[in-house]
Amino acid sequence: MLLKRITLLPIALLIGLSMMFVGCGTDSDSGSGTMTVEMADAPIDSADAVNVFIERVEVNRVGSPDGWVTLNEPQQEYDLLELTNGATTVIGSAELEAGTYPQIRLILTKSGHSVEVDGSTYDMFIPGGPQTGIKLNINAEIEEDIEYVLLLDFDASKSVVEAGQNDQNPYILKPTIKAKEKAITGNIEGTVNPPEAEPVIYAIDDVNATNPDTLASTIANTTDGYFKLIGLEEGTYDISVNPRNDENYSSTTVEDKDITAGSTNNIGTVDVPQN
The missing domain is CATH 2.60.40.1120 (Carboxypeptidase-like, regulatory domain)
Structure with a gap:
């Protein structure tokens, strides 16, 4: 009888410890939501196409030691003039730890952008280069199990700028973007x-x-x-x-x-x- 008690006690203790660890593991997996970023365009009526190349979409979180978090790396060209009359495209979506995300930034290549005017295509570049990306204040609140949808309005009419007398690059790209939470619009x-x-x-x-x-x-x-x-x-x-x-x-x-x-x-x- 004594032998049985000595044998059963460690087994019960192990079961209790395993339940405790399972509970801790469940808690650590909670507390995340989703951010989805859609892009639309305010068009320009003097061009047939406005092509921009996006490398990465990133956000940062208050209190995070990791700095910027990558939502997506599209490495893709987008024709802004296809994103009119309610059309949008998703350029990033990822699960994020719950919390406040004050900024989003788009990393665009310095070159690789173009505009088509009257049947001719002209390369565009971003003055100063894209080293720090295009930063936008959003103050997004990511809540557990909730999808936060951010709408980026890329204004082609203000972003494509004539460069004056430069025959090789008559147009430059100065991205002008507005960010809005889609749910409140x-x-x-x-x-x-x-x-x-x-x-x-x-x-x-x-x-x-x-x-x-x-x-x-x-x-x-x-x-x-x-x-x-x-x-x-x-x-x-x-x-x-x-x-x-x-x-x-x-x-x-x-x-x-x-x-x-x-x-x-x-x-x-x-x-x-x-x-």
Whole structure:
């Protein structure tokens, strides 16, 4: 009887210790969420393509000794003008430790970018080089088991800059990007009639009437006139329709359209006046 007690005691102790270690292992695996980064474009109407080459997408975390964490290494060229009218592409997604991530940065090559204008392709480079990357403040809160989606609006119209009299490189790339949490933004869509007006569509915040701010833009589809502006914070906007075919059509504005987070406001058909 005594022998049985001596034998059973270590077994019970081992079972208890193994349960304790299993519990500790379960705790260490928790506390992570996902960050997904999507990219869209505010287009430029004077180019047929704007190609940028992205090497890496990184974020940093408050209190992390590791510095920057790589979300993705796409090593890929993207044509920004394909990312209009609500189209986006995922350039990075990864599981991250829960916490606050104050910044994101894109590492682009110094060269390897190009713009197509009137059938000709011109190489572009980033002045000063891409050593530190393009940093954006985001203050993203990653929560356990939650996906945080970040929308990057790469503004081609402000990023492609004419270099003046330099015949070899008439254009340079100065990336202009806005970052927004997708969950707190909404969209607005509609149709322009006729599509032959080839309009550029702007969402304008006119809270300050003396200095209105253009917060998003796109080019309506030239086949059916459809347009969609995404990534707008809640509020009221004027939608300005500006025909590129301005010899035959005039600009018009649809005023006071509301945006609600997580939804799309369809404003119907916008008729463009003929000259």
